[in-house]
Amino acid sequence: MENFTYDVVIVGGGAAGFFTAINLAEARPELKIVILEKSKAVLQKVRISGGGRCNVTHAEFDPRTLTTYYPRGEKELLGPFHKFMTGDTVAWFEERGVPLKIEEDGRMFPVTDSSQSIIDCLESEANRFNIEVKLSQNVVDFEAVDTGFQVNTATADYTTKRLVITAGSSKKIWQLLAKKGHSIVSPVPSLFTFNINEPELLALQGLSQLADVQLLDENLKPWLSQSGPVLVTHWGLSGPGILKLSAVAARELSACEYKFSIKVRWVDMHPEQLQEAFKKLRLDRAKQQLSNGNTLEMPKRLWNYLLERSGLDPKGLWSDQSNKKLEELSNTILGDTYTVNGKSTYKDEFVTAGGVALHEVNFKSFESRVISGLHLAGEVIDVDALTGGFNFQNAWTGGYLIAQGIATSL
Structure with missing residues (x-):
């Protein structure tokens, strides 16, 4: 069994995981960061979103109005959206060479009409900041230790100062979090x-x-x-x-x-x-x-x-x-x-309502209130949204605030 040591381990190679890693590495280039993905490919949901075009976000620029599109998480996301929301997402991608366009119904896509533009951008940024991405790393356990966390996959052990879980609607991860003391709201299909x-x-x-x-x-x-x-x-x-x-x-x-x-x-x-x-x-x-x-x-x-x-x-x-x-x-x-x-x-936008109970997350930094040093973002939390790019906006916002929180406290 191999052993690795990192400053930050991110579990889940999706939108929230990559966004966390990139923004953290940009703020703190000296940190050693790894993304652990259980499958053989990353950003799979980004790839299929919007029929392969990737519905990046939605053209709603008022934080309070934006929160009304979240059946679960409306109250909790108001503060985070005041710090990073739609306009920030648009600017973030445009600064990296991926301009977005607004369609009549408010959905926003890359001008290229291809999700590959978003994937290429995220992977390119990860490479630029020397963020490691390890595939086929199925997390089976983690434990809080004096120095941070010990994370175990089927093939390796990882020691890290901070742990970020952005594993989406993973039943195994929810079961693991429940064993560690988190309350999990029973998942049901949405959309x-x-x-x-x-x-x-x-x-x-x-x-x-x-x-x-x-x-x-x-x-x-x-x-x-x-x-x-x-x-x-x-x-x-x-x-x-x-x-x-x-x-x-x-x-x-x-x-x-x-x-x-x-x-x-x-x-x-x-x-x-x-x-x-x-x-x-x-x-x-x-x-x-x-x-x-x-x-x-x-x-x-x-x-x-x-x-x-x-x-x-x-x-x-x-x-x-x-x-x-x-x-x-x-x-x-x-x-x-x-x-x-x-x-x-609705396969292109499959979403689950359920996950880590909202009251167990500090939405200023998306840090767990149950386990210090553990951060959670995306669908692993009991937040979900209507169709139209809102679930991705939740992922971008959560990833960005986790990055800021870790960058200023590690």
Whole structure:
């Protein structure tokens, strides 16, 4: 068994691990730093994020507003975001030759549209500062000692003054941390799509519409709702609106084993407003078919589907529609209900809600309140976010503050 000695050992070769190592080495070039990665490649989540483009962060530049995108961690991240957040991330990468761009929905990607640009940047910086990266190093144990920590992998032992764990949602690492005294919030999936067995709906596969989706079951906090584009897939509903709701209600949906009901509000209008719009169409387009008289901002396929779902014939004339029929159409459009029977993982942005309990982390330096000298960042902590680059921003912020904390105290 080989023995190595370092100033800082970082467990986990992902975004938070590399960001910690690089910023620490830049502040303290004399420190000997190593990243231990259990697999045969680093930065794998960076590689697949955003369909291979890497959703680096999100164009939200107010710390308090930014925290609202974190179902778990909103309160705790306010202070850290005042020290390092979106603008700092953008500047950090641009200073290293990787400019970012903002898309219409606020997501930020490298101008190259390739995650390889981010990977190359992080690996290049790590090389520049002589940060060692060791692959296939699966940590099996660690222990606090007088000089810091003893870290054991299957093939080597490491002695270090400070230990940083950025191992993501690793059950083995959580079990290890629990043995050392940390409380682990039981992990459940976040960011997933809803399985719905409605053949007529599924026939609209590929269609997207801005909508509001609300949970109906009483045990699921019926006030929970989220707005955003809703995408019809061959298995049910997906898109940002669904993914956001799955994140906000991750624990509740897990508790009911992903069997629940939802209400979809396909347009943002009051019932009276929508009914009056329909009555006006009945006058203005009296001799037109319902299928051709849609003035709402929605795809024609969705409009015809909602007509039939309301019991109306798309070929029927506007002049033949009674007030009662128009009211039924309005009710369907504003309260379209479905039974959800299961979930599908959104693989590109797979996130887990759970991890080290928030009250056991000092968010000024992301140091453990249970084990002095141990720092934690990224998904290993019970912090998770909505889709759109927010989980990476949490990783960059945590890594940066750990680096500053160690640089000034070691």
